[in-house]
Amino acid sequence: MPLHEHSEGWTITAEQSVTYEVRVHPRILDVPQPSAVMDDGRLPPRRLAVVDAQVWALYGDRIDAWLARFDAPYRVLTVTAGETRKTRASVDEIQRMAIDMGLSRRDELVGIGGGFTIDLVGLAASELRCGTPYTLIPTTVVGLVDASVGPKRVINQLGRKNLLGTYHPARLIVLDTTFLGTLDARGLAAGLAEVKKVGEMVDPGLVNLLDRHGADLITSAFTHPASTEVVQRAVRSHLEHFAEDLRERELRRWPSYGHTVSPALEMETRGAVLHGEAVNICSLLSSVLAARRGHVDAEYPTRMARLSRRLRLPLHHELLHEPAFLEQALGGVILTRGGQQHWPVPSTDPLGHAFIEDATPGELVAASEHLRALARELT
Numbered sequence: 001m002p003l004h005e006h007s008e009g010w011t012i013t014a015e016q017s018v019t020y021e022v023r024v025h026p027r028i029l030d031v032p033q034p035s036a037v038m039d040d041g042r043l044p045p046r047r048l049a050v051v052d053a054q055v056w057a058l059y060g061d062r063i064d065a066w067l068a069r070f071d072a073p074y075r076v077l078t079v080t081a082g083e084t085r086k087t088r089a090s091v092d093e094i095q096r097m098a099i100d101m102g103l104s105r106r107d108e109l110v111g112i113g114g115g116f117t118i119d120l121v122g123l124a125a126s127e128l129r130c131g132t133p134y135t136l137i138p139t140t141v142v143g144l145v146d147a148s149v150g151p152k153r154v155i156n157q158l159g160r161k162n163l164l165g166t167y168h169p170a171r172l173i174v175l176d177t178t179f180l181g182t183l184d185a186r187g188l189a190a191g192l193a194e195v196k197k198v199g200e201m202v203d204p205g206l207v208n209l210l211d212r213h214g215a216d217l218i219t220s221a222f223t224h225p226a227s228t229e230v231v232q233r234a235v236r237s238h239l240e241h242f243a244e245d246l247r248e249r250e251l252r253r254w255p256s257y258g259h260t261v262s263p264a265l266e267m268e269t270r271g272a273v274l275h276g277e278a279v280n281i282c283s284l285l286s287s288v289l290a291a292r293r294g295h296v297d298a299e300y301p302t303r304m305a306r307l308s309r310r311l312r313l314p315l316h317h318e319l320l321h322e323p324a325f326l327e328q329a330l331g332g333v334i335l336t337r338g339g340q341q342h343w344p345v346p347s348t349d350p351l352g353h354a355f356i357e358d359a360t361p362g363e364l365v366a367a368s369e370h371l372r373a374l375a376r377e378l379t
């Protein structure tokens with residue numbers, strides 16, 4: 001019973017069901033009648049399109065023509081990506097324009113860009129009139145395989161990465177890999193770190209695919225035939241996880257692999273180390289921890305470091321040798337994980353992963369040394 005009256009007052013037990021769509025659609029900008037894909041027969045709402053500035057520079061004419069084909073009023077706001085701008089002020093700017101154009105809860109925001117744009121648009125929408133719908137067209141690998149398909153929308157605050165946020169998934173996410181054709185090799189590689197994360201945690205076949213075709217995915221900007229399977233497998237594993245636990249009630253989560261010291265690394269370097277690069281460095285550090293504790297064989301970190309090299313990903317960062325940095329990095333993430341380390345590591349057990357709860361400063365320093373030596377050996 002949702003409402004229970006008792007001697008001391010009332011107890012409410014309510015459930016919220018959430019449905020959202022992830023659709024694969026090649027060349028979404030070329031669709032003659034976009035409302036047929038985006039609006040499911042509803043009256044076309046008004047839209048505020050929030051577009052990554054670089055994407056607007058490359059695709060602005062086509063995006064503008066696409067928006068015009070909805071036959072409904074729209075406005076466009078461009079946002080310049082960067083960790084130092086993933087802030088309250090950037091969310092405010094989106095909300096100001098939405099309010100200025102009189103957007104109601106039957107209208108919507110649409111985000112077109114990478115993880116940066118996705119986080120800003122989703123958080124702005126979640127707060128706007130206590131919840132306005134939004135749709136997403138991710139344009140980076142991180143955006144496609146990870147950020148857009150999940151429910152979490154976060155911004156940085158007080159120098160801490162992703163400190164403020166909410167769970168408010170997009171109504172519809174359209175995956176169109178043709179946008180990846182204009183990403184540079186570094187951006188493509190950074191995205192593959194999130195794919196490698198999925199492979200190491202829950203889908204060993206994905207690691208094999210990256211071993212065989214990862215380099216081709218970068219040189220072909222995801223037009224290589226393996227692209228479809230790689231994207232689908234990474235998206236499906238993420239969705240399987242979210243479908244089980246949309247609001248991350250379980251704080252021991254495999255998608256946090258590579259996200260233990262990486263948030264502090266991104267913030268400390270003010271975004272000079274890209275999100276995916278930081279994730280890869282932290283994944284490798286985690287794999288060394290795992291090997292030293294016997295969760296995986298001793299050669300596992302070397303195999304992953306070799307794969308990282310092929311994927312043009314960095315193996316190490318000197319900040320990992322500063323005890324104060326490691327302590328602060330771990331301290332921040334422990335609070336997000338409810339007071340525990342819940343540090344995901346690869347494992348040979350049937351789940352494919354395990355969690356470390358008692359990593360010590362000395363162990364981290366030793367693991368960093370091990371990783372630095374490995375990185376030197378492979379250069």
Ligand SMILES: NC(=O)c1ccc[n+]([C@@H]2O[C@H](COP(=O)([O-])OP(=O)(O)OC[C@H]3O[C@@H](n4cnc5c(N)ncnc54)[C@H](O)[C@@H]3O)[C@@H](O)[C@H]2O)c1
Pocket residue numbers: 052053054055058081082083086113114115116117119139140141142143146147148150151152153154162179180181182183184187190275276
């Ligand atoms: N909320 C989540 O679940 C979640 C998950 C993963 C990552 N993230 C967040 O996502 C952010 C990283 O996302 P990202 O890696 O997509 O980076 P990004 O959004 O910062 O984009 C990276 C760069 O690529 C450019 N760009 C975007 N699309 C392009 C295209 N098609 N062609 C050419 N250039 C293009 C952007 O202008 C930017 O310079 C981080 O802030 C991270 O915290 C969030």
